[in-house]
Amino acid sequence: MPAPASDRAPAIFDLWKWSWVAAMVVGVLTWGLMFYAAWRFRRSSKNLVPVQTRYNLPLEIFYTIAPILMVIVFFFHTVNTQNTVLEMKDDPDLVVDVVGQQWSWTFNYSEQGEGGTTPYVVGTTADRPKLVLPVDRTVEFRLHSPDVIHSFMIDAFLMKMDVIPGRVNEFQATPTKVGEFRGKCFELCGVYHSRMLFDVEVVSGAEYDAYLAELQENPDNVAKAPVLGGSAVNTQPGLDDGDAEGDHQ
Structure with missing residues (x-):
């Protein structure tokens, strides 16, 4: 274990x-x-x-x-x-909207950017994404899927939860150790299921804030709202294609 x-x-x-x-x-x-x-x-x-x-x-x-x-x-x-x-606090320190999509992950640091914007990272089967979390801060994970059932798990958290289309599953956790960990999809979701991997890095609060600032330096890593996959792969949710031009993943 x-x-x-x-x-x-x-x-x-x-x-x-x-x-x-x-x-x-x-x-x-x-x-x-x-x-x-x-x-x-x-x-x-x-x-x-x-x-x-x-x-x-x-x-x-x-x-x-x-x-x-x-x-x-x-x-x-x-x-x-x-x-x-599964106990939920009313005021978590931060929210991460996780999107599991054939066959990689999107991590939205929801409303944690300047002016309430959302820094995010997107992975591919060839370039697995990294989820960065601050130690000793309560994180609420909101799980989304635009296609099939996936399952989200960080190995050292010892807990997985299904990512189900049309339903937002939620859980909270507070990282207690600084270090590098691994995550993956635990639900057979298609031909490239085995490549649906991601890295996890738990860092200090200062390093986490610096990481968000670094993401915001690239406009391609910032959205006005969480990017939730599916029809939102190329556009921000709530915007038509014309308004979202330039906000592509």
């Missing part, structure tokens, strides 16, 4: 880790009982048939109730973890 690098990741890590521990305990117990029964009730001679038991009420009660209790425990911890990782 990648080392957790966001505030929500440890909850997912702990759920995954202890689920495996529980599964191993149940597996060892089950295998032990199977081997014990095979040895204890084996045929000791060719002419001796072991006692045939039609049913055993205590055992039947046990192997009916035990799995139900296991499912309840797993369900309880899964719901608690889900509530933790």
Whole structure:
């Protein structure tokens, strides 16, 4: 497992880790009982048939109730973890509108430019984009798709969420470690799905502000509103082709 690098990741890590521990305990117990029964009730001679038991009420009660209790425990911890990782604050530090589109990503740093403009970067299958995030700031990811279902995940955040056409899925996370990470699409989305990769760099707040300033130096990396793919690949949303001339990706 990648080392957790966001505030929500440890909850997912702990759920995954202890689920495996529980599964191993149940597996060892089950295998032990199977081997014990095979040895204890084996045929000791060719002419001796072991006692045939039609049913055993205590055992039947046990192997009916035990799995139900296991499912309840797993369900309880899964719901608690889900509530933790999907908790939304009313005032995140920044919003990133993510577009997953066959077959790359667009990252909009929504309304974080001068005058409320949106700096953005666009990737291709040959030139994967980079998502830059500030450490210790809460980021709200809004996920958009203009074509098919994709799935957005940063490996060290240990969480993925589907990117669904016609629906904006959202989640928040606070990066806790400075460094370089990897991201990709986790939903088979077409012939170049395997190339739908992106890099992630978590930097200090000052470096993040400098990065946004650098993006704004190039007019091709600034839009009046988030560029959401599909029909907005070549034009800004809300503008007709004439008004958007010169604002091409």
